[in-house]
Amino acid sequence: MGICVSSDEKAEREKLKKTKIIFVIGGPGSGKGTQCEKIVAKYGFTHLSTGDLLRAEVASNSPTGSQIKDIMQNGYLVPLEIVLKLLRNAMLQKINTCKGFLIDGYPREIKQGLEFEKMIAPPTIVLIITCSADTMKQRIMKRAATSSRADDNEATIVNRLETYFRSTDPIIAYYEKRGLLRKVPAEGDADVVFNECCKVIDIIL
Ligand SMILES: Nc1ncnc2c1ncn2[C@H]1C[C@H](O)[C@@H](COP(=O)(O)OP(=O)(O)OP(=O)(O)O)O1
Numbered sequence: 001m002g003i004c005v006s007s008d009e010k011a012e013r014e015k016l017k018k019t020k021i022i023f024v025i026g027g028p029g030s031g032k033g034t035q036c037e038k039i040v041a042k043y044g045f046t047h048l049s050t051g052d053l054l055r056a057e058v059a060s061n062s063p064t065g066s067q068i069k070d071i072m073q074n075g076y077l078v079p080l081e082i083v084l085k086l087l088r089n090a091m092l093q094k095i096n097t098c099k100g101f102l103i104d105g106y107p108r109e110i111k112q113g114l115e116f117e118k119m120i121a122p123p124t125i126v127l128i129i130t131c132s133a134d135t136m137k138q139r140i141m142k143r144a145a146t147s148s149r150a151d152d153n154e155a156t157i158v159n160r161l162e163t164y165f166r167s168t169d170p171i172i173a174y175y176e177k178r179g180l181l182r183k184v185p186a187e188g189d190a191d192v193v194f195n196e197c198c199k200v201i202d203i204i205l
């Protein structure tokens with residue numbers, strides 16, 4: 001017997017499939033959030049950062065929040081099922097008013113990308129923001145002076161960078177092969193980087 005899918009769920013899936021979805025990936029501190037803010041201001045897209053969703057879950061003191069607090073504080077990846085459930089719920093909450101989604105910080109592993117396509121829809125493009133590990137480290141250490149993020153410290157940055165470099169090459173290869181990857185160099189000033197992001201986005205509008 002097949003799995004029974006309600007008509008509401010079918011309608012939601014159809015809407016998600018018709019909406020533009022941009023994955024925004026890149027190392028810790030590369031500038032994903034900064035670029036997403038600028039993109040939202042210009043294009044009116046909806047920005048969902050998996051890191052922000054997970055931090056909100058921790059702040060809520062829910063059982064899931066307690067489960068993931070140490071993982072995040074130490075710079076490791078939160079289990080896929082937890083991230084994808086939060087992300088899907090957040091997307092469904094916005095689907096009726098959304099001009100397009102910027103999914104910041106997802107996927108972190110190929111498996112996350114595959115599950116997203118199964119549960120939600122394929123991405124329109126994958127924007128990767130690239131800069132050196134030194135630049136990322138410097139940006140995070142500067143941000144640490146004012147951010148309240150538990151993972152903005154030297155020891156955790158080492159783990160976050162290791163985690164990023166270990167899992168990212170296969171992701172790049174996977175989306176490059178499908179013609180979906182768009183690389184944006186991010187060593188320069190945020191406005192220069194934004195200009196490059198716009199060139200990529202204008203093509204899919
Ligand atoms: N192009 C840039 N030049 C200089 N500083 C930048 C640039 N882009 C961002 N920043 C600053 C803003 C922040 O204080 C810090 C990290 O940027 P941010 O957008 O928060 O990165 P991110 O979202 O990729 O990091 P994380 O993965 O840790 O959430 O660097």
Ligand SMILES: Nc1ncnc2c1ncn2[C@H]1C[C@H](O)[C@@H](COP(=O)(O)O)O1
Binds near residue numbers: 028072076105112160
């Ligand atoms: N997509 C994700 N998968 C697993 N874990 C994640 C994901 N997005 C964020 N996280 C966890 C692990 C990260 O170190 C922290 C902070 O994320 P950030 O994108 O730097 O805000 O959250």
Ligand SMILES: [Mg+2]
Binds near residue numbers: 032033049051
């Ligand atoms: Mg961020």
